Structure formats: structure tokens, C-alpha cells
Amino acid sequence: MEQLIGNNLASVAGFRPELVLTFGSIALLVLDLVLRRSRSRRALLAGAAVIVLGLAAVLLAAQSTASTPLFNGMIASDAFATFFKWIFLAAGFLTVLIVAQGDDYPSPRVGEFYGLLLAVVLGMFLMASATNLLTIYMSIELVSMVSYVLAGFRKSDRKAAEASLKYVIYGSVASGVMLFGMSYLYGLLGTFDVLAFAPKIAELSATTGAAGAATKLALVVAVVFVSSGVGYKIASVPWHMWCPDVYEGAPTPFTAFLSVGPKAAGFALALRFFLGSFAGPMGANGMAESIAGIPWPAVIGVLSAVTMTLGNLTAIAQTNLKRLLAYSSIAHAGYTLMGLATLSALGMQGVMIYMLIYLVMNLGAFLVVIVVAEATGSESIFDYSGLVHRHPLAAIAFGIFLFSLTGLPPFAGFTGKWYLFYAVIERASGPAGFWYGALAVVGALNTAVSLYYYARIIRAMFLEAPHVTDRVAPKLGYQLMLGAFSAAILVFGIWWAPIVEWSQRSMVMLRG
């Protein structure tokens, strides 16, 4: 017992950014009460949120990236988690910047939003580093619970209420199914420790006969059930149903956050879960084999293909920009799953790079939606006609984001897709290469489909005449952010070495 307590105490040293986020979140709630009558309340609260995130960033930068288990193996601190933690901090920071300028969150309620947003960031930190089934569950619950609230923030809006309710119901079902799967895993392997799974599974696979078959089947069932929690977070088929409604009903800045933050957290969790527990260590060629020959790549690959196809085909029919981007985000979850399906170093790197770039391009796309909605009060594609005449910067930036989302060079989205496809094609020459080849073809076809509906928006913006001619005048802060996002997309589309090197360095994951 002394030893357990000692380990907990020692772990605090590797847990400083999370502590800052915890106490920062609480402090913001207190500040929200203290600053009730203050006139510069909005600015002060936003400033406080930025300070908390900044402090967390400083401590994260100062923290060693050596792989260590913390809190008796509840979470891991390693370079891999740190990479994703930077993504979450960036997502939180940019969301605070967007919310601070917008009017989606009225002044009396903005304090709650910042406090809860920091709590989500904390939850995502833990998702990326969880190495125990209980921590996995609790961190997903923390993220979900707060997301339900933040999605239903606009109460007078029936759509927001519907969105929040659907989110809660689907979310509870997904986490219930996940818990059931976890109970199977515990029943099979007798441990909650994800890092201890691999040897136990190898041991179990020695069982032969009907019992052996049942064990393998039980394992597959358990993992599929556990994946429902993760799949729900990344919005992959068949756990995607909440996505369009929630994206449409939630306040747009939070939608933007939801599409990049929890999705990246879900992928971090999935990478750690599958690569750490169900695949052997990576060989010299950077490829791992799944333990006991259970066909995880096939399962994930099929999910990936179905997810991207469904997302893209449904996106074609959408006229509401937020719904369109929701289906597009489902499709992007599908592309990213390709990287997971390869169970290789390159695939893992692809997922990491893609999530980083996706953060910039998708936040940018939603920022344009916010800008246009503030000017016209509409999220319909018809109000984007001739946007280039009404606000050239927004239109051009949106064009850049959309091309990047399609994955065309010379935009950063191309870099991300390149690594994902490359990882799949690398596998295509190995065993079961045909199926990897098929997956790559499906991905390529989907990219073509996505070009169709992205181009529809671009055509509306650049080639169609505007219905109204008054100019849209977004706030200076928005313009600066749009400019910065576009610049980042263009720069990393050409000069991607820093991202690649950083992700290369961050591929160290704590293993059991």
C-alpha cells in the first residue's frame, strides 16, 4: 500500500499540465462567479482561459517525453501522448480565440463554456495517455459528459435541444456497449491493464478446439464492443448517427472543436489500444503483426471503407454547410482509419500527421462558416453564392481549406493523405496485399467523390452571382485567424518536413 501511495505521489511530477488544466477549469468557474458584474468580463474570462492553456503548454514543453507509467499504470506519459496533447491544447486555444470574438456564447454564460472547455481538454489529455480500461472509460465519459452540455448550450433553439438529446442517447448506448465489451475483456484476460493484454492474448491463443475458437470470438466481440466507445468519439460508421445533428445544432465554435479535438483523442486512444495491445512490436520494416492472427486490419479496413464511402455519398446531398462538414468529417474519420488498419509505423505516423493537419483545415472551414453566419445569419450553401465579391478573404480562405480537405497538392491536406495512402500501399505488396490495394482504391475513389461536393461550394463562392451585394465585414481577429490558417495550410503543403520529423520523433509509445 505504501508503494502504491508513493507511486501516486511521484506521478504528480509527470502530471503537471493536467493539474493545471484541472485547477484552471475550477478556477474559471470561480472567476465566472467573481466577475459577474465586471464590465470587461468577456475579455477577462477569455484571458484567464488563455493563461491556463498557456501555462499548461509551458509545463508540457518542460516535461520529459520519456516513456513512464504514471499513477500505478493508469496512464502513460510518453512522446506519443505529448504529440496529441499539443493538438488538444491547440484546439482548445483556437476555440477560445474564436469564442472570445463571436457572439455564439453570450457574456453571462461564457465563463461556464471556458471552464467546461478546459475540462474537455483535460479529458482528451487523459484519453491520449490512458493505459487502463478504467481510465479509458472515465476519460471518455469526462469528454462526453461535458460535450453533451456544450452541444446543448443554445437552449432557445429546438435544434440544439434535439442535438443534445440525440448526443446523450447515442452516447449512453455507445458507452454502455463499451463497458460490456470491457467486462468481456476482463473476463478473458483477468486484468484491466491494457499494457498487460498482449502477453495474455498470446497465452490464450494457445487454447485449441471449441474453447479456443470461442476465446478468439469472444476477444473479437469484446474489442468490437469496446471500439463502439472510440468509434463514437471519432464518428465512424456505425456510430456516426449523432454527428450531423449534433454538428448542426451545437454552437458552431464548439462544433469546430468537436470535429478536431475529440476525434484526434479518439484516434490517439485507438492507436494505443490496437498497436499497444493487439499487435506485436513493430519489426525492422516498421510493420507489426496482430497477435494470435486475429484479423484486426480486416475489421478496421472494412470500417474505414464503409465510413468514408457513407460520409462522402451523404455529404453530396447536403445544403446546410454544417451538416455537409459533419458528413465530410465522418469521411475523414474513414480516411484516417486506413492508417490504423495498416498496423504499421507509417500508418501510425500518417494518422498523427493527418490529425494535426486536419485540426488546422477543419477549424478553418468552420471559422468561415462562423464568419458567414454572423454576417448573413445563414448556414445554407445558397448564401455562399458569390462570396468572393462580398468578402474575398473568407472566400479564398475557404477555397484553400476545401481543396486541402480534398487532399489536392499543394495544400497541407495532400501531405496528410499522402502518408495515409502511402502506408496502405506499403502493405499492398505484403500478405493480403490485394485487400490493402482495394482499400487504397476505395480511398482514391472517395477522394474524387469528395472533390465533387467541395467543388460545389467553391463554384458557388467564385462563379455564381451573389443574391445580395452588401459586403461582409468580419472582425479583424477572424480575418487574422483566417489568414494564419490559410498560410499554415499553404506552407505545410509545400514544406512538410517539420511536421514529419516531429511526428517521427513522437512515435515512441509505452509498451508493456
Added chain:
Amino acid sequence: MPRKIVIWVVLAALVVTFVGVLGARMAEGAVLPEIILGPLGLTDALFYLFAAMTFAGAATVALSKNILHSALGLLAALMGTGSLYVFLSADFLAVTQLLVYIGGVLVLILFAVMLTNRITEVKISNASLGLVGGGALLVATVPVLVFVAIATPWATIVPAELAPTTREIGNAFLTRWLLPFELASLVLLATLIGAVVIARKELKQDEPDTSVS
């Protein structure tokens, strides 16, 4: 009429005697002998009884058209689950189940039913039952789950002597599982704030959100 009264009096007397005899025997320190009912022990029979109760309750929740009946079905399901915890010698968990779910969550759900005006008259917008899809899912998953449940050599432990678990739970919470434990407090905090965010000013539908509360 008097015959009925006699029957009732006899029944009441029986109950009183039953309790009295048992109470007296237990006061002497006697324990219940293990009763065997055919192929099943009494323990097994009770287990299946509680399992059936849970299942029937859950089925009522899902299938009943009257939402109040669903809530009562939930009561049965939660009670059954609580009893099953007892069979797993998880006494603390069983009490928690009673305290939190039956004493709290269920009351909250009944509350919600009462809060909702004319809930029985409202036409639910999503009337699609999805029977085909649900049936297909059932047919696909049930055999798999049954096979898995029966044929898998689960990692089991021999049930220890029935002992109070509260101390062990406390120990586990505050040492090995400290992080998830503290996380639970954050989840509860988020729930609290969320309740305020969602419920406040709910009644004033068209009030602009900008007013200072």
C-alpha cells in the same frame, strides 16, 4: 363475508408464526440449512429468479407503451441487478445500487415523467420502429453472444467467503485507483454545472439569452 375474514386472519397468523419461528431460531444463532430443490439448489433457484426479474424488467422498459410502466420496469431491472450483485458477494455495490439507482435515478426518472406535460398524448416524431434492422441485429448477435458466453473458458476465481468489501473498496479507491477516483469527482462536477446550464431558465422559452442571471 365472514369466511373471507377467517381466511385472511389465518393467512396473517401464518405470516406472523413464520416470522416468529424464524426470528426465534436466528436468535438462537441457527443458520439456514442449504436447501436443495431438485437439480437446483435454493441459491441457484434464487439466482435464476432474480435474473428473470432483471430480464422481465428490462423487457418492460423497452416494450411498454406506457412510460410509467417503463419506469416501474426499470425498478424491477435495477432491483434484480442489485440482487445479482449480492450473489457476486459485492455487498457494497448492491447497497450502492439501491441507494443511487433506486433511491436516486429512478426517482429522477419518475420526476421527469411528471415534469413532462401530457407525455402520453405527444406523438413521438420518430415512429420508425426499425423492426427489420433490429431483428437482423438480434439474429446476428444473439447466437454469437450465447456461444461466446457458454463456450469461452472465462478467467474465473473461486468465490471467497462472503466478507464485507467496503474496506477493500476504500483501499483500492485511494491507492491504486486514485486517478480514476479523482476523475469521477470531475465528471460529477461537470454534471452539476451541466445541470445548471441545461435547466436554468428552461421555462422562459423566448427570453433572450443575454440577460444577466
Added chain:
Amino acid sequence: MTPLQTYFPLAIAFIVAGALAALLVGAAALLGPRRPSAVKAAPFECGSDPIGSARERFGVKFYMVALLFIVFDVEAVFVYPWAVLLRDLGWSGYIAMAFFAFTLVIGLAYVWKKGALEMETD
């Protein structure tokens, strides 16, 4: 001892409770005189004529209170195992529990200040 034996007193309590309820309701139904009239059949509202349906909509404030109750109910459940072990765990346990309680106290203060506990009628 098997669970059955340990929990037998509890089972007796349940049986007695059920039997007693059935007995009382049954006896009242059997023995009570039944002379219905229109006045007796009407719902009783302090002597005045009943107005509207009995299924009135509750204020959402009551729901808030119920929700808060559950949150603190759960907290109590978490505190209990610690209380049992208070001396064994010493300061480390105290600090861990203090943080747990602190978080919820902040929550309570927030809810209170935001006026969710005020019971004014809307």
C-alpha cells in the same frame, strides 16, 4: 456462509414488508364498507371544486434539486469507503478525499450562486 444464509434476514424483512402491505390492503378491501356516491367519487381539493387535470406540469426547479441530490448521493457513496478506513489511510487518503470533496464544493457553490437552488415560482 453462503450469500443466501447471510442475507436471509434481509429476505425475511422483504417478505414481511410485502405480506404486511398485502394484508392491510386486502383487509381494507374486504372488510371496509363500500357505499359510493357522486360526491365521494370526485377528487378532493380542499373542499373546492377540482380545476383542471391532476397531471400538472412541475417546475423545472424541482428537477434541478433532484439532480443535485443524485450528484451528492453519489458523492456520499464515494466517501463512505474512505470513512471506514479513515485511520488506515492517514493523510494521503485525507488529501485525496479532500480534493474529491473540494471539486464538488466548488460545484455546489457554483450552482448556488447561479441561483439554481432558489425556489421562486415562475
